[in-house]
Amino acid sequence: MISLGQTMISREHRDVFKDGVAMRIGTRAFDILDILLRHQGQLVSKELILQSVWPDTVVEENNLQVHISALRKALGNDRERIRTVPGRGYVLLGGESVDAHNPPHNHARTPSMLHGISCHHRLPARIALLGRQALLDEVSNALAEGCALVTLIGPGGVGKTALAAELGQTLLDAGTTPVYFVPLAQLQCAELLLEAFASAVGVDCSGGDPDLQGLIRCLQQQPGLIILDNCEHLVESVASLLEVILRGAPAVRAVATSREPLRIAGERSLQVPPLDVPELNASRETILRSASAQLFLRQWRALDSHLTADGKAELDDYSVELVGEICRRLDGMPLALEMAAARACALGLYQLVASLDGSLHMLSASLRTAPPRQQTLQASLAWSLRLLGREERTVLRRLAELDGRFTLERACDALQRTRLPRACIMDCIVRLATKSLLMVSAQGPFRFYRMLGTTRACLLIASAHDTASTETHAPRAQDYDAPSALATLQSIRAVPAGPDGYHARHQRALAIGR
Known part of the structure; x- marks a missing residue:
């Protein structure tokens, strides 16, 4: 138990007692309190709290303020122990352990305890790079x-x-x-x-x-x-x-x-660009030579007990085509490919491709030790969005509605309903490109922009969730596709659908082979 004046807190059971009476504390509010307890006497930034309590969601700062107010109300006369540092964050003062098995915290800041950063830094685990x-x-x-x-x-x-x-x-x-x-x-x-x-x-x-x-x-x-x-x-x-x-x-x-x-x-x-991806209708050899396919297959084989760890013989041609499609859908992004490989273990390649249409944002980390910002694609995007201003977020969400690459003129046309001045839109696009949220390509003196399919899908789904309670219009299926995926989807859907279609095609291939 930890004592804050007249307030007793059990982190283990997530309980707060005031004069022996249990207080009702919301889940998010206790999460915030737990973070403050772990950093007693130290400044805890608003960004750290937001990232820890809402790792997969972008929330406004006033949401945090509401929960801080609820905590202070629950603490009553001890409310002043949560100090606000204007523009920076919060500090919790005066907590003491009252458990013999949990000695009092030493609030002195030492080099060996610096917000989780140790004195002796080791490089991340070495993984053989592909295509780099x-x-x-x-x-x-x-x-x-x-x-x-x-x-x-x-x-x-x-x-x-x-x-x-x-x-x-x-x-x-x-x-x-x-x-x-x-x-x-x-x-x-x-x-x-x-x-x-x-x-x-x-x-x-x-x-x-x-x-x-x-x-x-x-x-x-x-x-x-x-x-x-x-x-x-x-x-x-x-x-x-x-x-x-x-x-x-x-x-x-x-x-x-x-x-x-x-x-x-x-x-x-x-x-640092995404890994190279095979072109549509590429040969089996070309697909298997691409760095994105090699990364996906390496991770898939490492996690799936149904696959052998060596060779490529067990993959028939249709499976290799699906691997190429996965690489294109995910833009050759290493993190997304590793997440998809973990999902393929349970779904298989066919269902994995089908699931990417509407649940791209649901891909989650294959490594349990991945940092919070890389546990899901939505969390990775949220890390970037927190670094943006309100106008930049508005522009980014509107640009997600544009399919494929676009010019500055097209972007300004799409953003007319936001009523932002053209100069402001241009500045926002420059900043979004600088912060790697827009990819830039050159053609002579001209510049073209596009959004990665993973980013675009997550933004569209987040926007759909935000407006679901007030709008009956459901997002179109193509809104979830990667920018270059429309033609690819037509090709994939031309293949006989479902396991029965797969077997029919496979048998035809065997017959031709004879």
Whole structure:
């Protein structure tokens, strides 16, 4: 039990008692209270609470304020123990353990307990990369040629962290330079950035707060590669601090993963694209050679006990066609392909393709240890949406209604009903493209935009849910398709439907083979 003045809290049983009487606390409100209890005496940002309590949903900040008010009301005279830090978050003061088996918390902030970030950072588990060697070589060459910072940019789930980790592990294996890995996704407070850097480099902070000059001196003596993972939610603070460090320790090199560039001197941004996908009607060999198919099959074989782990002989031609269709539907996005592979274990390829029409957003992580923002495609999108302003969200949701690639003029026409000025729409499109929520392609002096099918499907389904209570119009089936999937769907639907159709086609193929 934890005591907050006259209030007693059982985290184990999720109960709150006031003067011995059980209080009624909503599920979300207790989730918020539990987060504050785990970070007693520390600032807990609004972003951390929103991400933890609503990992798969985008909610307005006033929703959080409602639950905080409910908590304060339940605490009564102890309401002042929840302090608001304007514009930043909340702090819970004065909790004490009253259980002999649960000693009082030490609220002093130490380097080894920094919002889940440990002092000794290890690179993420190594996974053999597929289709990334050319990009890996480009990053290595840029650093070797004197580039101080390479920022790997791209949408969530495209594989930026895996690429950076592979580069770091290669350097460690070669023993040529130290590698300092700084995971930032769990760090919600910019004031703790310096401590995170110092912890990764191994600077002793036991005497108090870290010293920037001490950190720079350490890096001057032992320069290496700093890998900054997931910078987008703290991009301005990360950019400012990193620029000072690189200026003070010019031999240091850095690789950052982010959904947008850091925009500092000496930076080179490299787009991490989705994996290549096979064209419609591609041959069996072409499909199996594509990096997206190889990733899907590798994950599927690893999880499905019905498949052999080696060779491709058990896949008939129709199954290979379906694998190609899955890769196209998911735009070659590694995270989505891995999630789909886990789903294929129970559904099989045929039903998996059929299910992607209306439940693309339901794909969930194949790894139980995946971070919350990568547990579902909806959670990955929610992580990005929280970094957008209201106008950017409005523009993004309207653009999801456009199928395929589009021009700026078409986008402005589609957004007329929002009554946003054209200049505002242009600024929003620029920012959405910068933040990897719109893909940009060039044709001479012109630029074209498109939204990844996974992003588009999640936005359309979320919009349908938001308006379901007030509108009777149901989203059209094609609204859930990937931008390039209409022709593909026609091709797939031309194939005899269902298991019986599959067997009939399979028997015809065998007969022709004889």
